[in-house]
Amino acid sequence: MIFGDIFLELSIRNVRLNFLRSLLAAIGIVIGVVAITSIGIMGANMTLSVTAELSESGNVIMITPDSSGGGGGGFPGGMGGGSSSDDEDEYIDKTQLRKIKQIATSGDNLVVPLYTTSENIDVSGQEGRATIYGIDINLVPDLVEVEEGSMPLSTAGVLVGSTLAERYDLKVGSRIQVGDEEVEDDDDIPQFTVRVTGILEEKGMSSDLNTDSAIVMDESLYTGHFGGEYEYDQVNIIAGDINDIKQLEEDLDYALNYREDEVLIQDSGSMLERISETLGTMTSFMSAIGAISLLVAAVSIFNVMMMSVTERVKEIGILRSIGTRRSEVRKMFLYESMLLGVIGAGIGAVASFIGGYILTYGMIGTTEYFFMPESLVYIPMGMFTGIVICILSGVYPAYRASCLDPIEALRAE
Amino acid sequence: MTDKPVIKLENVTKVYSLPTDDVIALDNINLDIMKGEFVAIMGTSGSGKSTLLNQIGCLDVPTSGNLYIDGRNVRDLNDNELTDLRRDKIGYIFQNFNLIPLLDLSENVEYPMLLKNKKRDETGYPKKLLEMVGLDETRIRHRPNEISGGQRQRVAIARALVNDPTILLCDEPTGNLDSKTSAQIMDMISGLNREGRTVVMVTHEPFIAKYAERTIVMEDGRIVS
Ligand SMILES: Nc1ncnc2c1ncn2[C@@H]1O[C@H](COP(=O)(O)OP(=O)(O)OP(=O)(O)O)[C@@H](O)[C@H]1O
Ligand SMILES: [Mg+2]
Numbered sequence: 001m002i003f004g005d006i007f008l009e010l011s012i013r014n015v016r017l018n019f020l021r022s023l024l025a026a027i028g029i030v031i032g033v034v035a036i037t038s039i040g041i042m043g044a045n046m047t048l049s050v051t052a053e054l055s056e057s058g059n060v061i062m063i064t065p066d067s068s069g070g071g072g073g074g075f076p077g078g079m080g081g082g083s084s085s086d087d088e089d090e091y092i093d094k095t096q097l098r099k100i101k102q103i104a105t106s107g108d109n110l111v112v113p114l115y116t117t118s119e120n121i122d123v124s125g126q127e128g129r130a131t132i133y134g135i136d137i138n139l140v141p142d143l144v145e146v147e148e149g150s151m152p153l154s155t156a157g158v159l160v161g162s163t164l165a166e167r168y169d170l171k172v173g174s175r176i177q178v179g180d181e182e183v184e185d186d187d188d189i190p191q192f193t194v195r196v197t198g199i200l201e202e203k204g205m206s207s208d209l210n211t212d213s214a215i216v217m218d219e220s221l222y223t224g225h226f227g228g229e230y231e232y233d234q235v236n237i238i239a240g241d242i243n244d245i246k247q248l249e250e251d252l253d254y255a256l257n258y259r260e261d262e263v264l265i266q267d268s269g270s271m272l273e274r275i276s277e278t279l280g281t282m283t284s285f286m287s288a289i290g291a292i293s294l295l296v297a298a299v300s301i302f303n304v305m306m307m308s309v310t311e312r313v314k315e316i317g318i319l320r321s322i323g324t325r326r327s328e329v330r331k332m333f334l335y336e337s338m339l340l341g342v343i344g345a346g347i348g349a350v351a352s353f354i355g356g357y358i359l360t361y362g363m364i365g366t367t368e369y370f371f372m373p374e375s376l377v378y379i380p381m382g383m384f385t386g387i388v389i390c391i392l393s394g395v396y397p398a399y400r401a402s403c404l405d406p407i408e409a410l411r412a413e
Numbered sequence: 414m415t416d417k418p419v420i421k422l423e424n425v426t427k428v429y430s431l432p433t434d435d436v437i438a439l440d441n442i443n444l445d446i447m448k449g450e451f452v453a454i455m456g457t458s459g460s461g462k463s464t465l466l467n468q469i470g471c472l473d474v475p476t477s478g479n480l481y482i483d484g485r486n487v488r489d490l491n492d493n494e495l496t497d498l499r500r501d502k503i504g505y506i507f508q509n510f511n512l513i514p515l516l517d518l519s520e521n522v523e524y525p526m527l528l529k530n531k532k533r534d535e536t537g538y539p540k541k542l543l544e545m546v547g548l549d550e551t552r553i554r555h556r557p558n559e560i561s562g563g564q565r566q567r568v569a570i571a572r573a574l575v576n577d578p579t580i581l582l583c584d585e586p587t588g589n590l591d592s593k594t595s596a597q598i599m600d601m602i603s604g605l606n607r608e609g610r611t612v613v614m615v616t617h618e619p620f621i622a623k624y625a626e627r628t629i630v631m632e633d634g635r636i637v638s
Contacts, residue, residue: 006520006527013515318511321472322572323500323528325493406472410511 007328011335014308015343022340025304028297029344029386034352035290037382041356041375043283047276048369053204058268060208061237061248063100063256065090066264091231092263099255100235103248108240112139113232114209115222119189121215122177123168130164131214132178134222142238144211148172149198155221157197161212165199172196176215179225192225208236208268245269294386297344298393305337305397316401317409326402333401337394341387349383418481419580419611420446420469425478427464427634438464440634441478446613448579451606453622454615456631462615463508463584465631469613470505470582471495482580500528504573508584508615510565512557512572519543519553522571529576542571546601563594570601581605583614587621599624 015022067090097113104111115134137152149172152158160170179191200211223229239245249265256263316329361367369375427439438461446452454462467473468480471487480487482498512521522539543553546567557565573581586602587595603624606612614625622628630638
């Protein structure tokens with residue numbers, strides 16, 4: 001008898017006696033555990049990979065116009081754009097920029113005002129859309145390395161990100177048509193041609209500047225075609241000392257937002273928090289859906305336990321009549337449902353390890369973070385949940401068993 | 414023998430309430446059983462013998478009247494106390510043995526001991542009991558459904574004795590045994606009585622009742638002699 005506990009031993013024997021039935025009930029738990037665990041693992045891996053990429057640009061403060069006066073989310077770099085409709089300030093103006101520069105130049109900080117939009121492009125017939133950045137070209141070397149080619153010298157020269165270059169098969173010297181072929185309304189930009197002088201090094205996902213699939217041009221070229229001179233979409237401050245960031249943000253907030261919220265001041269840290277939070281919410285939501293399968297499993301465990309109690313009424317009568325207490329009968333049935341849980345959760349743990357690995361690889365493309373504790377912790381958590389649910393499903397059947405009257409139970413056949 | 418009753422029934426009545434009507438299984442029973450006595454209960458089928466034994470065995474509480482075991486009124490005991498009384502004080506040999514199907518024979522005998530001591534036996538007493546009741550050593554790892562009725566009866570006796578109860582209750586202990594085995598079993602029970610245990614035995618066979626010192630006859634839930 002294992003651990004000398006006769007009730008555990010009795011439960012084990014009963015599970016073995018009804019092996020197939022017990023296994024089938026446990027499969028429900030297996031599925032439930034796999035569902036919540038692999039979703040959890042995937043969410044954790046997503047968060048981990050986003051965190052790793054974003055934290056590389058940890059010393060950047062982003063200042064964007066506060067369009068809503070509330071919590072606007074998303075990446076400012078990609079979508080900010082000039083296509084705003086209402087009459088409020090949707091840009092950072094000259095005065096604001098001057099204030100920013102005043103504050104930022106107190107330390108060893110680099111201020112990068114930039115324009116950004118999303119526009120149609122056409123590379124020798126292949127049409128698409130790309131993010132366009134307008135940045136003082138002299139600042140570019142401080143932001144991202146040119147991998148191939150050189151900085152633009154002529155006015156029509158641009159740099160392109162590596163992803164974009166790959167997608168459109170762009171080389172140094174390639175030409176890109178930017179804008180709309182037919183100008184129909186005010187928002188349309190007459191088409192113009194630029195030439196690629198350099199391809200930028202891959203930068204990875206970042207919150208301040210996403211150059212990988214963008215075209216980077218000098219601000220004069222940008223405003224020449226898109227207009228809006230001194231109406232910046234975003235100002236980045238690259239702090240010389242990462243410890244200055246909080247102070248800088250406070251000073252900026254005081255200088256720019258003292259009357260009303262004119263600009264949104266973010267750094268990658270707060271950005272990261274928001275993204276992790278969003279990912280976390282998403283993961284919990286998906287896990288909740290996975291939890292429904294656990295609920296179904298709970299019903300099947302409950303069913304099997306009720307069957308077990310009904311089948312063993314006579315045995316319960318025997319146990320009670322020779323001096324087994326109610327609590328001991330309860331314990332025996334709780335052990336049985338726990339055993340089903342342990343079997344289900346055990347198989348589920350192995351399956352979700354494999355399933356989580358496949359899912360992570362499929363959805364994120366890397367299993368670099370799979371073996372980190374933040375990711376694997378979902379396996380014991382899933383197992384624990386599965387076992388607890390099984391035990392809870394056994395509570396009522398166990399209670400029913402313990403309430404049987406010994407004489408009545410003995411008379412059962 | 415002393416004159417202190419170890420089992421005392423005072424106006425005990427047991428009524429089974431059925432949807433259609435009430436069955437009076439025991440009707441105002443008064444009975445004293447002294448320590449060390451050997452009492453046989455006889456009577457026709459349905460006269461209330463098993464019901465009476467179940468009251469004494471604390472499997473049930475009388476509908477009215479009082480039952481004292483060792484001077485304690487079972488009405489004053491809660492479910493756990495009643496259960497512990499069954500476990501420690503009373504050895505019950507059931508008419509149909511009531512062995513635990515999931516346990517082998519030696520585990521069946523050890524079970525009440527395990528309940529009491531909360532740990533596995535180290536004394537070897539269950540094994541000695543199985544030897545005493547004459548069960549073949551080679552069979553003790555078998556399950557109850559793998560042995561004969563006579564062997565089950567022996568295991569049931571061994572189990573009833575394992576916690577050294579002062580009261581031994583037997584419901585038709587020879588009910589489905591041949592006469593030779595019956596005699597062996599009865600000799601065993603008489604021996605246990607001589608050791609000082611109080612024995613109450615239900616039987617419908619007069620020659621089995623002869624082993625007892627006192628015979629009670631029941632009819633329609635009443636003691637008639
Ligand atoms: N649980 C019960 N519910 C309803 N009636 C019952 C119950 N148990 C016993 N009875 C009734 O009580 C009466 C006495 O039953 P009991 O089993 O005590 O008889 P008995 O003398 O042991 O009979 P036998 O010799 O056949 O074993 C019978 O009429 C029986 O039908
Ligand atoms: Mg009977």
